[in-house]
Amino acid sequence: MSDSYMPLTSVNSGVCKEYAKGVYGLTVQIVNVFFILAPSGDAVLIDCGMPKSASFIIKEAEKLLENDRQLKAIILTHGHFDHVGALEELLDKWQVPVYVHPEEMPYVTGKADYPPAKPEAKSGLVAKLSPLFPRHSIDVSSRAKPLKEDGSVPFLEDWRWIATPGHTPGHISLFRESDKTLVAGDAVTTVEQESLFEVAIQKQELNGPPAYFTMDWLKAGESIRQLAELKPASLLTGHGVPMKGADFSQELSSLADSLPASQGW
Numbered sequence: 546m547s548d549s550y551m552p553l554t555s556v557n558s559g560v561c562k563e564y565a566k567g568v569y570g571l572t573v574q575i576v577n578v579f580f581i582l583a584p585s586g587d588a589v590l591i592d593c594g595m596p597k598s599a600s601f602i603i604k605e606a607e608k609l610l611e612n613d614r615q616l617k618a619i620i621l622t623h624g625h626f627d628h629v630g631a632l633e634e635l636l637d638k639w640q641v642p643v644y645v646h647p648e649e650m651p652y653v654t655g656k657a658d659y660p661p662a663k664p665e666a667k668s669g670l671v672a673k674l675s676p677l678f679p680r681h682s683i684d685v686s687s688r689a690k691p692l693k694e695d696g697s698v699p700f701l702e703d704w705r706w707i708a709t710p711g712h713t714p715g716h717i718s719l720f721r722e723s724d725k726t727l728v729a730g731d732a733v734t735t736v737e738q739e740s741l742f743e744v745a746i747q748k749q750e751l752n753g754p755p756a757y758f759t760m761d762w763l764k765a766g767e768s769i770r771q772l773a774e775l776k777p778a779s780l781l782t783g784h785g786v787p788m789k790g791a792d793f794s795q796e797l798s799s800l801a802d803s804l805p806a807s808q809g810w
């Protein structure tokens with residue numbers, strides 16, 4: 546299934562926008578990747594989009610990486626196919642390390658596959674298509690590195706990573722305290738990912754992680770509560786239009802309360 550192409554795209558696909566200082570989001574069909582430019586001139590790519598999107602991501606990156614800026618690393622929020630789809634091809638272009646949480650390492654080094662999608666987890670066409678989504682591990686062993694346990698983010702001094710398990714065992718989010726910018730991967734989404742209609746129009750609302758692939762709902766809820774405590778003012782997620790300008794702690798807490806109170810798998 547690794548060649549499967551998702552005929553899904555959202556209205557803002559293909560526009561690289563600055564959502565917070567030095568944080569540029571690019572929508573690749575149904576998923577967002579983020580470039581973070583550090584004051585030092587280094588750049589880091591967060592997540593790698595859909596399969597077959599490498600040339601598109603590189604083209605957008607080249608617009609950002611002018612004036613001798615260099616991409617120094619790729620950081621993965623987790624290893625699902627829509628976040629690593631272009632990774633292997635991007636590594637042909639950029640010889641950089643790929644940082645993941647130690648518990649996500651098996652899924653990017655060919656050692657473990659994610660469990661099958663649960664299309665019945667929620668209604669909606671994307672959920673129905675989900676058994677077709679690739680779930681097999683990629684293998685980037687030669688480049689994969691575990692993130693340091695101290696929470697530091699390579700090349701991005703003013704950021705820290707936070708373990709937000711649940712959607713996957715080693716899912717992480719990234720947070721910058723100075724302006725409360727949160728890059729949350731699939732820990733939360735700002736679109737109801739299960740529904741093709743909402744994906745297509747990118748209706749803006751806070752939602753839990755994509756249900757068909759979420760492995761542990763109890764942990765997913767705890768992770769969202771932890772994110773609420775950060776009082777993020779910008780919420781940049783793997784799916785959906787970034788939200789900014791408010792304190793999202795209350796909405797995140799309510800969202801956590803609304804998640805299924807069972808393990809899920």
Ligand SMILES: [Zn+2]
Nearest residue numbers: 625712731758
């Ligand atoms: Zn995911």
Ligand SMILES: [Zn+2]
Nearest residue numbers: 625627731783
């Ligand atoms: Zn995703």
